Amino acid sequence: MTKYTFYGGAGEIGGNKILLEDKDAKVYLDFGQSFDFGSDYFYEYLEPRSVNGLECLFEFDLIPRVRKLYKSDSLRFTDLAYERPDVDAIFISHHHSDHVGHLEYIDEDIPVYMGHGTQKMIETYNQLYRGLVDIGAHNHLNTFKSGDAIELKNLVFRPVHVEHSTPGAYGYVIEKDDDRNIVFTGDFRRHGPKQEYTEEFITEAAKARPYCMLCEGTRMTPDPEKQYSEEQVYQKVKGIMQDSKGLVYGNFAMSNIDRFNSFYKACKENGRTFVIDTKMAYILDQLRERIPDLPDPCTDESIDVYYRLCKSGEFCEKDYYVYERKYMDNMITYRELKKDQKDYVIHSNFTKLMELVYTQPENADYIYSSSEHFLEGEDNEAMRTVLYNWLEHFRIKLHKAHCSGHASKSDIEYAIKKIKPEVLIPIHTENPKEFRKIHDNVMVPEKGGTIDV
Ligand SMILES: [Zn+2]
Numbered sequence: 001m002t003k004y005t006f007y008g009g010a011g012e013i014g015g016n017k018i019l020l021e022d023k024d025a026k027v028y029l030d031f032g033q034s035f036d037f038g039s040d041y042f043y044e045y046l047e048p049r050s051v052n053g054l055e056c057l058f059e060f061d062l063i064p065r066v067r068k069l070y071k072s073d074s075l076r077f078t079d080l081a082y083e084r085p086d087v088d089a090i091f092i093s094h095h096h097s098d099h100v101g102h103l104e105y106i107d108e109d110i111p112v113y114m115g116h117g118t119q120k121m122i123e124t125y126n127q128l129y130r131g132l133v134d135i136g137a138h139n140h141l142n143t144f145k146s147g148d149a150i151e152l153k154n155l156v157f158r159p160v161h162v163e164h165s166t167p168g169a170y171g172y173v174i175e176k177d178d179d180r181n182i183v184f185t186g187d188f189r190r191h192g193p194k195q196e197y198t199e200e201f202i203t204e205a206a207k208a209r210p211y212c213m214l215c216e217g218t219r220m221t222p223d224p225e226k227q228y229s230e231e232q233v234y235q236k237v238k239g240i241m242q243d244s245k246g247l248v249y250g251n252f253a254m255s256n257i258d259r260f261n262s263f264y265k266a267c268k269e270n271g272r273t274f275v276i277d278t279k280m281a282y283i284l285d286q287l288r289e290r291i292p293d294l295p296d297p298c299t300d301e302s303i304d305v306y307y308r309l310c311k312s313g314e315f316c317e318k319d320y321y322v323y324e325r326k327y328m329d330n331m332i333t334y335r336e337l338k339k340d341q342k343d344y345v346i347h348s349n350f351t352k353l354m355e356l357v358y359t360q361p362e363n364a365d366y367i368y369s370s371s372e373h374f375l376e377g378e379d380n381e382a383m384r385t386v387l388y389n390w391l392e393h394f395r396i397k398l399h400k401a402h403c404s405g406h407a408s409k410s411d412i413e414y415a416i417k418k419i420k421p422e423v424l425i426p427i428h429t430e431n432p433k434e435f436r437k438i439h440d441n442v443m444v445p446e447k448g449g450t451i452d453v
Pocket residue numbers: 013014015096098099187428
């Protein structure tokens with residue numbers, strides 16, 4: 001018998017925090033923060049102070065009040081006494097905050113396992129944005145690679161890479177001594193350039209003949225949206241670049257390396273140079289250790305690194321952080337961009353709009369290549385209006401080209417039919433009951449509730 005407690009990831013997209021207990025083994029699958037975390041109580045600068053640890057989060061039930069789990073520092077101002085931890089390990093699927101966001105509160109002595117790619121992403125983001133992915137200090141942070149086996153009491157954890165919208169994402173096949181094996185998908189998709197990773201995961205999961213499968217269902221909506229593949233995004237982006245008579249802006253998440261590659265490839269096809277900022281250059285540089293086919297931002301002929309105007313007004317080395325200086329041989333500034341606009345494509349997120357004032361784009365195109373939510377959701381209305389105002393001011397044409405980081409309904413169905421679990425538990429979804437259309441034995445978890453299988 002395995003007991004699952006869903007402290008997060010049940011009936012919601014993200015926030016995975018699933019306690020798995022089997023015989024005397026006690027582990028967590030992910031320890032993330034929900035996307036709507038604290039939105040009922042916090043607003044802009046009205047936010048919990050880190051010195052207070054978990055006090056404020058307990059007050060509003062924003063994190064489970066569980067004994068023997070949190071570090072003493074986090075409990076200092078709470079009424080929960082510190083006790084030695086009784087958790088054997090925490091297994092992480094990937095670096096997104098809805099999977100690692102609350103690791104910072106965990107007792108330092110609890111072993112944490114994550115893929116080497118996950119660890120690299122966290123390290124790189126922390127170097128660039130201090131505290132953005134704060135996972136806290138851990139005395140036993142273990143990294144693995146796909147195909148490794150981690151033995152823990154009566155369980156063996158076999159992480160296998162999956163394709164997602166970021167590198168370093170894994171699912172787990174968990175073997176048990178009673179053969180009632182478990183599959184945990186993490187977040188996955190199979191419509192991008194690394195779909196063979198997901199295929200490999202599905203094959204390994206099926207081989208284990210699992211009894212129970214915890215499957216993500218971000219896109220398990222009653223009305224499935226149209227499926228776009230990364231290849232289609234690439235084709236669309238390439239076409240827009242071809243037709244454009246000016247500078248092309250590309251807005252996409254820096255951790256989405258598949259999207260970077262689509263833009264990079266499309267630039268090369270169109271004889272345009274891809275202009276990235278020093279942060280994106282640093283990310284590529286760091287990831288090249290793990291993903292050797294990524295271009296070198298220091299030398300690649302199709303890449304220029306953008307330097308914004310700083311204090312000296314002369315683009316001097318001392319104007320920039322030490323990590324940024326490495327790419328100065330490949331430097332481009334607004335001056336060159338302004339002069340030969342049709343020769344370039346520039347990666348530009350919302351906060352980079354200010355550069356438009358210096359570049360003065362003419363006949364430009366803007367490709368929005370991130371989650372549709374920003375262009376549609378109610379909560380982003382103010383930011384969206386600002387974006388539209390900028391585009392209108394500079395007479396820039398807006399295009400959309402995006403595909404999801406999550407499997408479509410039909411791809412989820414494909415995975416389940418191949419893996420053939422006896423019991424299916426939908427996680428990371430707002431529509432768990434949709435799974436009943438594709439499996440006969442679905443157990444729907446509730447937040448805070450338990451399931452014995
Ligand atoms: Zn997620």
